[in-house]
Amino acid sequence: MVNVAHLIPLFPFLAFLINIAFGGKLKNACGPVSVAASAISFVLALFVYQGFRSGGGSYSLGTWLSLGDTPLNFGVMVDGLSIMMLLVVTFIGTLIQIYSIGYMQGDPRFSRYFAYISLFMASMLGLVIADNFVMLYIFWEGVGLCSYLLISFWFEKPAAARAGLKAFVTTRIGDTGLFLGILLLFFTTKTLSFHDLQQISEGHGTVLAIVAVLVFIGAAGKSAQFPLHVWLPDAMEGPTPVSALIHAATMVAAGVYLVARTYPLFLVDPFALQTVAVIGGISALLAASIATVNNDIKRVLAYSTVSQLGLMMLGLGVGGYAAGTFHLMTHAFFKALLFLCAGSVIHAVHTQDIWKMGGLFSKMRVTATTFLIGTLAIAGVPPLAGFWSKDEILSAAYQNGHTVLFGVAVLTSFLTAFYMSRLIFVVLFGKPRSNLHPHESPATMTVPLMILAVFAALVGFVGSPLAHHAFQGFVGGGESSAASQANGGMMILSTVISLAGIGLAYLIYILNVNVLPAGMLSRLNGLHQLLLNKYYIDEIYDAFLVQPFLGLCRISYKIDLGVVDDLVNGVARFVAALSEFLRPMQTGLVQNYLLVQIVGLIILILTLGKLCFRY
């Protein structure tokens, strides 16, 4: 049953066509159409999983384009990694679309929303099953487009319009890296198929490491890694389910997926892996530190996403292939859950400022409970999902001897526990801080929350020592099972970190204890400002990249008019000036002309005579 894999993206695509063409007539039926399509895809993904277990594999549907002698196939990649992604994307996607039916109820562009979401699902699933770089790149840009369309979905808000532009252009910067990587790879190895990566990774040397780094630039753009992370927080202008689906669970994880997919390239040279790990580590720490002070419920989660993606990259970079992908999967569940909870809260209180919320626990029990579960999961409290996967990454970093990165990961885990606890303490507990009238969301929204909460709690077990690392075996990790043996000490450490983070947040935000002496606090004010302004990275980009570039464009235009075009007009002016100079010769008097004629005639006769008769 593996051979139905290519149908998986097809159903959402059909839903997209139906919704875009008949959206006006279908009205509220648009939602169920999209949900049904992804549900079918999920069932098909299960079939594929079954088929894979019974020995199926990748296949090809024919040639799309030929590059010289190299054909590019419509290939379908079926392996552990892609099946994991298929299952996660279709499952979470279906739940989020069900949730969206409630969340987007009454929006004037309801049908458009579901059309875009279905298009996204189709592109994302296409991306996952692509078996070569070009196919992947095509769908890669496709998800980018959907991301753009959905971020600026509420286009009347100028902020949303700007955020869409920023997201597209920033990721495109990364994409050109990927593109260049593809070109370099093709001309070095004459193949672009993922199947050949293992084989070609031997014998081409450091060129492939450059390819790997270029590919990673693409991945960094998509996965919002430093220094290309700036678009993701702004992307929160989109509807919250979109943030959950695209900007938390699936699309942004595509970068991590890409690195995992092309892992053999990264193994060629330690430098490539090192780059991944370091960039991942920087992103993880940077974003986590910003998240500790941000006051927007969605932006905290967005920075958290950047941080967690950084952690995945770090995991991959230190050699923990399975650890990174495992965290990718668990993160998809709990981060989707967290965003949907945040959406439910926003739906109820119509604000995103956490300091206007408070005491919501009693008003929104389902949302609050699931929110709590999600938070504990991401914070890494055992035995929830985040604990197992984070533990794997920490072990991988430690065991492969990356002491500094290990420290970064530990610190990030601590900060994660801290800011997530801060978030829920402020939002759910304490007293209401403003006059809000929260209410529990409808069942279409709460049921997906509950289902996701169950998974966020339990999905970690598939990769835990309790299940003998079944997940790691399935995705086919590079590391031996010995390396990922249960490590008691590490587990205790990570539990302690999580609890410390939560405890600190509890002290500060529930008990209102001044943990630091007063003098210290004022000195930290500068740091606080720095974090609040996101290290001024946006401002730096604007001042040193965007504005100079726009200035350069304006100057080029001036040059175009003033120099290039003026040269052309200069030629015309020269001719005009010349004729101005010659003009007085035309006196208009017949006799002058005649005189010239006759003089000319005489000269002509004399020269001719000289030539002919040589007198």
Add this chain to the structure above:
Amino acid sequence: MIPLSYIVALSAFLFCVGVFGVLTRRNAIGILMSVELILNAANINLVAFNRYSNGTDALGQVFSLFVIAIAAAGSVVGLVLIIAIYRNGKSIFVDKYDLMKW
């Protein structure tokens, strides 16, 4: 018999007078008359060369008759133009007209 060179010299003299007239006369009718002189210079040449190249077919004479006829037609057109110009500008002095100036 008068040597050919005499006749050619006369024709050349006539031609030069004609050219001089065309170039210097202000009056358009004078110019027209000078043009006639030039044509007549050519006619003399035609007739003389025919006579001296022991031709028996009188081709030169025929040709000069053509020239005279056409010159007459030309003068008519020229005079008509002069009248038209005079009606427009109340003058037939060519240096009054520089309409062809750029």
Add this chain to the structure above:
Amino acid sequence: MFPVLSSLIFLPLLGALAILFLPREREDLSRPCALITTGTVLAVSAALIFGFDRTAPGMQFAERSLWIPQLNVWYFLGVDGISIGLVFLTALLGFLACLASNEIRDRLKEYYVLYLLLMAGMLGTFLALDLVLFYVFWEVVLIPMYFLIGIWGGPRKEYAAIKFFLYTLAGSVVMLVGILIAYFTTKPHTFNMLELAAAASNGAFDPQLQMWLFLAFYLAFAIKIPVFPFHTWLPDAHVEAPTPISVLLAGVLLKMGGYGIFRICLPIFPQGSASFATAFAVLGVINIVYGAGVAMAQSDFKKMIAYSSVSHMGFVMLGFASMNSIGFNGALLEMFNHGIITGAMFLLVGVLYKRAHTREMDKFGGLSAQTPLYAFFLTICSLASLGLPGLSGFVGEFLSLMGAYQGFPVITALSLFGLIVTAGYFLFMIQRVLLGPLNPDCRYYKDVSPLETLTLAPLVIIFVVVGFWPALVLDLQKPTLGMLLSLLGVTS
């Protein structure tokens, strides 16, 4: 055999003649007349594609008869993989732009006569295989274009028209010299392009001469493409021309330059071309990046699209520079795509201009809500233009870059920067025109009319279909390009 190719050229001429004989008071009939003519041309060219043998590399449907025996000039037409796509493109855009000509209100008769004359000239340029015939058609295109811009254009129409005319003429004069030199160098003297190519491969032109001849032709083509720094006529002409004429200008006229390089420079002066490959690549990247940068700085919608054309034609140059199968396929496909996509873009600008009588992008805003169908068309065309995979623009750019990378990795890498900027200015345009709160001035804009949809939809369908299935176009051109490459001494 029925002379299909001649009928393509003479149908518009016949139509023009018919319109000429319309009585002045029935001037309104000229539009239906022109529509029927261009529609027939489109049908014939579609039939041509169906009858076209996709496996044969050589000339098909060839027609040959002696025209000026003393000079060995032939009336020689033919179509192969290089020209077939462009012929169809011309016929299609000719028909659609004719449909979009309903904005023309005065001097209808003259307009449509000149329009059809232009059609005949463009089709002739792509079909002629004799250099004299080619040159005649090349110039025939100029004259109606001059009047079409100069009479029905915008406020600075005279300036733009004269500039366009003189600039292009300057190029073609040099080309004429080149034609004559090529003619007198070969023994026996010939204007036949195929014979010239054959003679060239037998060493009729020594490398030095090839270089000069190449430059002579190249100048004419470079001005038409247009290649930096010969591009400045283009923004003026585009901005001043009426919408349908802009469509043809961008969609077809720019392709004549690229076509000339494929048809004349590469096969007849292979060594000359090869020695300028690096220059091609450098000019290509300048076109791409500089064009995109200047487009970014525009506030006038139409000017932005004009500069985006400069940028896109850079990919064609890059494809030429590659001197390999991938790059050539990319360049030719990119020409076709650019015609379709930018044609649609100019139609869209025209739609907006008709309603607003301004092209300043800041005067709009929030049109997504007011005119959703327009927003859809503009968005999808912009996406195609910025090279989104799945739409045809991507395939052409991808292949061009892929081809050029082999010889010029650094230059190709630099041109990727243009891709980012392109995304930037197109999305910035969308942001200013379509997104944000609705500008009160735009409250009464009507969405695209059925007629406008009819002009836009075929183009959108084509670039979506070709984007999904590029082999549709690539298969047409591949055998011929293979042969061309073997002339150049490249084994694909």
